[in-house]
Amino acid sequence: MTDATAAIEARGLGKRYGHRWALTDCTLTVPAGHVVGLVGPNGAGKTTLISLATGMLAPTTGTVEVLGARPTSGPRQLARVGYVAQETPTYAGLSVADHLRLGAHLNPRWDAGLARRRIEQLGMDLKQKAGNLSGGQRAQLALTLALAKRPELLILDEPIASLDPLARREFLQVLMDATAEQEFSVVMSSHQVADLERVGDYLIVLIDSRVQVAGEVDHLVATHHLLTGPRRDRAGLPANQQVITDSHTGRQSTFLVRSDEPIIDPAWTVSPVSLEDIVLGYMGHSSARSADIKMLGARR
Amino acid sequence: MIWLTWRQFRPQAVAAAVALVVIAILLAASEHSLASTYTSSGLARCHADCATVASRFIDKLGSLDHLLYFGSAALMYLAPALMGIFWGAPLVAREFEAGTHRIAWNQSVTRTRWALGKLGLVGLAAMATAGLLSLLVTWWASTIDRAASIAGGPVPVASGGAAGLHSTFLVLARLEPVIFAARGIAPLGYAAFAFVLGVTAGVLLRRTVPAMAVTLIVFVVIQVVVPNLVRPHLVPPVHVTSPVNVQTTHLHLNANASSGQVAIRLASAFAKPGAWVLSDTVITRSGAEAPDVSVSSGGVELLVPPAACIPTLGSGISRVAKCQSELAALHLRQSVSYQPASRFWPLQWLETAVYLVLAAALGGVCVWQVRRRRVP
Amino acid sequence: MIEFHLDSRSGVAPYQQLIRQVRHALRLGLLRAGDQLPTVKDVAGSLAVNPNTVLKAYRELEYEGLVAAKPGVGTFVTKTVSEASVAAHQRLSLELSAWIGRAQQAGLDLESIEALFQRAVRSAAREEAV
Numbered sequence: 001m002t003d004a005t006a007a008i009e010a011r012g013l014g015k016r017y018g019h020r021w022a023l024t025d026c027t028l029t030v031p032a033g034h035v036v037g038l039v040g041p042n043g044a045g046k047t048t049l050i051s052l053a054t055g056m057l058a059p060t061t062g063t064v065e066v067l068g069a070r071p072t073s074g075p076r077q078l079a080r081v082g083y084v085a086q087e088t089p090t091y092a093g094l095s096v097a098d099h100l101r102l103g104a105h106l107n108p109r110w111d112a113g114l115a116r117r118r119i120e121q122l123g124m125d126l127k128q129k130a131g132n133l134s135g136g137q138r139a140q141l142a143l144t145l146a147l148a149k150r151p152e153l154l155i156l157d158e159p160i161a162s163l164d165p166l167a168r169r170e171f172l173q174v175l176m177d178a179t180a181e182q183e184f185s186v187v188m189s190s191h192q193v194a195d196l197e198r199v200g201d202y203l204i205v206l207i208d209s210r211v212q213v214a215g216e217v218d219h220l221v222a223t224h225h226l227l228t229g230p231r232r233d234r235a236g237l238p239a240n241q242q243v244i245t246d247s248h249t250g251r252q253s254t255f256l257v258r259s260d261e262p263i264i265d266p267a268w269t270v271s272p273v274s275l276e277d278i279v280l281g282y283m284g285h286s287s288a289r290s291a292d293i294k295m296l297g298a299r300r
Numbered sequence: 301m302i303w304l305t306w307r308q309f310r311p312q313a314v315a316a317a318v319a320l321v322v323i324a325i326l327l328a329a330s331e332h333s334l335a336s337t338y339t340s341s342g343l344a345r346c347h348a349d350c351a352t353v354a355s356r357f358i359d360k361l362g363s364l365d366h367l368l369y370f371g372s373a374a375l376m377y378l379a380p381a382l383m384g385i386f387w388g389a390p391l392v393a394r395e396f397e398a399g400t401h402r403i404a405w406n407q408s409v410t411r412t413r414w415a416l417g418k419l420g421l422v423g424l425a426a427m428a429t430a431g432l433l434s435l436l437v438t439w440w441a442s443t444i445d446r447a448a449s450i451a452g453g454p455v456p457v458a459s460g461g462a463a464g465l466h467s468t469f470l471v472l473a474r475l476e477p478v479i480f481a482a483r484g485i486a487p488l489g490y491a492a493f494a495f496v497l498g499v500t501a502g503v504l505l506r507r508t509v510p511a512m513a514v515t516l517i518v519f520v521v522i523q524v525v526v527p528n529l530v531r532p533h534l535v536p537p538v539h540v541t542s543p544v545n546v547q548t549t550h551l552h553l554n555a556n557a558s559s560g561q562v563a564i565r566l567a568s569a570f571a572k573p574g575a576w577v578l579s580d581t582v583i584t585r586s587g588a589e590a591p592d593v594s595v596s597s598g599g600v601e602l603l604v605p606p607a608a609c610i611p612t613l614g615s616g617i618s619r620v621a622k623c624q625s626e627l628a629a630l631h632l633r634q635s636v637s638y639q640p641a642s643r644f645w646p647l648q649w650l651e652t653a654v655y656l657v658l659a660a661a662l663g664g665v666c667v668w669q670v671r672r673r674r675v676p
Numbered sequence: 677m678i679e680f681h682l683d684s685r686s687g688v689a690p691y692q693q694l695i696r697q698v699r700h701a702l703r704l705g706l707l708r709a710g711d712q713l714p715t716v717k718d719v720a721g722s723l724a725v726n727p728n729t730v731l732k733a734y735r736e737l738e739y740e741g742l743v744a745a746k747p748g749v750g751t752f753v754t755k756t757v758s759e760a761s762v763a764a765h766q767r768l769s770l771e772l773s774a775w776i777g778r779a780q781q782a783g784l785d786l787e788s789i790e791a792l793f794q795r796a797v798r799s800a801a802r803e804e805a806v
Binding site: 054055056074075076078082083085087089090091092093094098101102103106108109142145146149 | 307308
């Protein structure tokens with residue numbers, strides 16, 4: 001997956017339902033060769049963006065390309081992209097085996113061995129009706145269907161949002177195992193960063209159709225710092241330290257800053273920040289200063 | 301695509317097959333006695349006065365035959381509607397409701413093929429079911445239909461036979477609208493149309509139950525409109541105008557006791573057994589419709605006859621002659637437009653074609669909507 | 677064979693946690709030259725962690741000369757931390773224990789000791805960076 005073409009490339013993408021815009025003027029590049037986490041609060045436009053990328057919706061404005069082609073350009077494009085939809089729908093009246101047969105009939109690159117192996121590993125009964133499966137098993141079945149297609153890109157829309165913690169972990173284990181084995185790009189949306197912290201190596205924070213921050217996870221973690229120390233104005237910080245959030249008490253100031261250089265000012269106590277803190281910082285940042293948002297790293 | 305469609309359709313297909321088998325057994329079992337009644341009536345080898353023979357055969361039909369005659373006709377009306385409601389409407393709407401279209405649309409098969417596969421396979425199944433059903437019913441009712449055509453016009457039949465329990469019902473020629481739709485190949489067209497109508501409603505409304513309701517309503521409306529407004533004109537009807545025969549010796553006098561009015565009835569000049577009469581009027585010399593004249597299968601009835609025709613005490617033959625000459629002076633002519641019995645099959649083919657074209661057009665709308673409409 | 681675990685609340689990047697766990701195991705003698713590390717796929721699958729993260733950790737360890745990848749076979753430990761350095765560790769560890777003892781005698785509680793220690797480590801890191 002050293003392909004130069006982006007997994008998803010959106011330009012001025014917008015979608016309107018009646019009078020309500022679900023996504024407005026969204027421009028972003030989701031790189032290939034990564035497990036990309038698409039994070040944002042509910043209503044940020046994640047599902048709309050994914051629906052547009054999978055061709056389930058047609059854009060009102062702008063364009064979206066997936067692996068360099070239009071989402072609805074034909075069966076070849078459909079074969080290249082695996083999609084696990086929100087709430088992981090399955091045919092309730094069809095058995096697990098029927099679902100595998102369905103995949104085999106409808107996909108030229110179907111890997112029957114892989115599908116059977118995955119289902120066996122999960123200990124699922126082939127004869128069981130999908131309607132009787134647990135939420136976790138249903139999600140696993142939907143994932144297996146998408147994996148056995150042997151896609152170049154796997155798109156998952158909040159696949160684990162409704163699962164219990166154990167089922168979440170199992171789902172992500174299978175997903176990562178498959179990612180290591182099959183080498184495809186993954187785009188996975190979630191409104192919880194915690195879901196993506198380990199599995200994602202690239203993160204895009206989407207708020208109100210805008211990319212707030214995008215970049216490799218390790219780089220984001222390495223360049224964001226939490227500074228605490230004696231009270232100081234945000235103007236008092238060096239120019240290479242970009243303030244994401246700040247809070248002040250009578251004597252103390254706390255800053256979440258982004259800086260590519262190490263923090264050397266001895267007045268500060270510098271603490272590492274988790275990915276979740278970074279994302280929450282940007283969400284707060286966005287609501288506080290949504291007017292003058294700088295698009296960060298969206299085009300790197 | 302065919303496999304998935306078949307797999308999803310299997311329960312309905314099995315139900316339809318079971319229903320067909322049950323109906324086949326029922327009809328086949330009762331056909332035996334129907335056939336023997338027919339043979340013993342001598343209608344098959346009749347050379348003279350066949351109308352009477354046919355009426356006698358119809359008279360001898362048992363109550364089970366009556367039940368099946370109308371039951372099977374009702375079934376032929378019901379079956380296409382049921383297929384529209386239970387096969388057509390949920391076909392796509394249920395996928396939208398359950399979100400499973402998101403699985404189907406993300407396999408390596410285009411939506412066009414998905415929609416065509418569903419429409420094609422289940423549509424053919426609907427047509428096959430309706431075809432088999434029609435074949436069964438047409439076969440079972442063939443003797444009655446033949447008798448009805450020969451007897452001419454709707455034949456009142458004394459039901460049951462037990463004295464005092466005379467509930468009459470009609471046996472109709474197969475070209476009459478009620479029976480036409482329950483015979484031959486037209487039900488194939490109805491089934492195809494009703495099915496695609498259901499699918500279209502489902503695609504547009506995206507919800508199963510409202511789609512079912514809309515399917516039923518639209519289908520009923522179409523089934524009322526077509527026989528009344530479309531079918532009569534599929535082939536230009538035949539017009540005949542002939543003078544009303546006033547020389548007929550059996551002048552029927554109809555005295556209405558309560559109003560004191562006297563009407564006279566003349567024999568109808570029109571005698572085409574098995575024809576579908578679209579309009580039957582009596583006109584005067586000027587070509588205008590004669591006032592106070594009603595035409596029915598019984599004949600031409602003059603509600604206000606010439607004075608000479610009103611019987612009085614002591615009147616004799618001379619008065620009859622006067623009545624006849626006065627009637628002749630009216631220059632009454634009977635104008636009939638009708639579809640002759642021989643047009644049964646041409647009309648069947650044409651009507652089937654009309655419904656199939658409608659079904660194909662709606663099918664096009666479905667595919668186009670599925671391609672265009674994006675459902676998240 | 678070593679088994680990895682991840683602490684998602686530590687604030688330390690997952691790949692660094694993996695590196696530290698390998699180094700730690702080497703120091704404690706749990707891993708020796710010739711031992712195989714779990715495959716990338718196994719670690720990714722069992723920890724539900726991105727395979728790139730595991731790859732990155734292994735590459736860094738390789739760069740440090742602690743492990744070597746044999747294509748198609750796996751990743752193997754190449755270097756055992758020398759006896760001498762283990763001995764040195766022991767001496768330093770003893771000195772540190774003695775220092776902590778003195779700090780406690782001076783009235784510091786354990787938390788204060790930790791804060792002192794961390795500040796010293798950080799200022800050393802800062803000098804190194806500058």
